[in-house]
Amino acid sequence: MAEPTTTDSTATSTAVCISHRKDVDGLSSAALVKMATGAEIILADYGDLVKTLSEVNGCGHLYICDLGMNEHLAAPFVKELERIRTFATIHYIDHHPLDPKVKDTLTSLGVDLTHSQEECTSVLTYTKFKDQLKRGAAIIAAYGAITDYADDQPTAKKIIALYDRQFVLLEATMLTYALIGAAAVTDEYDFRNRIVIDLSETKFPHQINGVTEAMRNGLEATANLMLEVAEKGVKGNKTAHMEVTEGSTGTVANLLVGTFEVPVGIAYRYMKDEDVYEVSLRGSYDAPYDLGKIVSQVTGMIGGSGGGHKKASGARIPSGLLKDFLDLVEFEIDKVTAPDHRGFARLSTP
Ligand SMILES: [Mn+2]
Known part of the structure; x- marks a missing residue:
């Protein structure tokens, strides 16, 4: 050739x-x-x-x-x-x-x-x-x-x-x-x-x-990562999140879903040079959320950038905004799960 x-x-x-x-x-x-x-x-x-x-x-x-x-x-x-x-x-x-x-x-x-x-x-x-x-x-x-x-x-x-x-x-x-x-x-x-x-x-x-x-190396590394995720992951209502230093944030986000039995896993890694977090979000197979949409909405509100697909999405978030990002993602997910939560329907229900 x-x-x-x-x-x-x-x-x-x-x-x-x-x-x-x-x-x-x-x-x-x-x-x-x-x-x-x-x-x-x-x-x-x-x-x-x-x-x-x-x-x-x-x-x-x-x-x-x-x-x-x-x-x-x-x-x-x-x-x-x-x-x-x-x-x-x-x-x-x-x-x-x-x-x-x-x-x-x-x-x-x-x-x-x-x-x-x-x-x-x-x-x-x-x-x-x-x-x-x-x-x-x-x-x-x-x-x-x-x-x-x-x-x-x-x-x-x-x-x-x-x-x-x-x-x-x-x-x-x-x-x-x-x-x-x-x-x-x-x-x-x-x-x-x-x-x-x-x-x-x-x-x-x-x-x-x-x-x-x-592949064997990858499987072994993942098995070790599962133990680490169980130890270090933080469970929220519909999400679980964790900071990653080694390995892929996408993989960890997936492992969070299974380990904590939540519909959405969020893993992030600090990028020292740019002072930002690189974030991966993954949804379980049956999760009803469009994570790509939620991430664009949230980054549109607070800053940073992001997007992606329904079940797999990513973002770059300035380090000072990570907590806001995590809170708002959880908030947006709750809205999808319980759309009546903040509206009239709930007030008028006996
Ligand atoms: Mn692709």
Whole structure:
């Protein structure tokens, strides 16, 4: 495969894909783009996205997958796209909430936009490239949907139904825990990159070198984390919360739900450099709340930023506002649970 780093005559046919390296949906999306286009894969995270974009040169197509926009990123992101569009067609595939203004800007830049909050990015990618994919590609989209809690969506459901249910659940979950345990692997970036390449060659996760070992590490780390969560978690009415120093806030938020039998878990980590808390919220399967909406509402009231999906949402909260944030989230959740709580209905009920 030609490396798309030069501006020779073949450059316009080469493709680069920048995809989210943090989770299975990002890796699965990258694998599907690679299978369909032969793109060179660069795995990125929000902290290095703009820098990664600034290094893109001379390719014919740029695919950006599973990297949502926020107000911190939007301006420098758009600036890089303005540069890149002079030589490449830009394809942006994502399922995170997209600010209508940013959406308009992307459209006016001629970006080929595939955006829906309904399905995860790997399902959107699968649908986009369906005709160019090898047999056996659908299960890669299923991994992303299952691990991104988007397995109940119309297209994801149809894809998952093609496979033996327990096989696809186990393979997908194996990847999640391999990524949790990947921190113990010597070259973590290389490991994630190898997962993408092997998936694109239709290997199953259990067949990828190092995945089962990393998965064991991830499971063991999670088992230890469960003990820690039981000790340090603080139970509220409908939520439980905890500060995290090691491990993923998303995982801890999930563990809080189970440990304290509450519908919503909230885990946060202090980021010293910026003096903010990075917060993850997770809802139990049957929780009736739209956490993404609640978080945007609360951050709209007190400051900070945030959003996300119904069952999985995140926020960045200035350190002095964390307590207000937690109180207000609990308050908003109570409102959903007991809408009559503060109104006439309760007063007029005998
Ligand atoms: Mn995703």
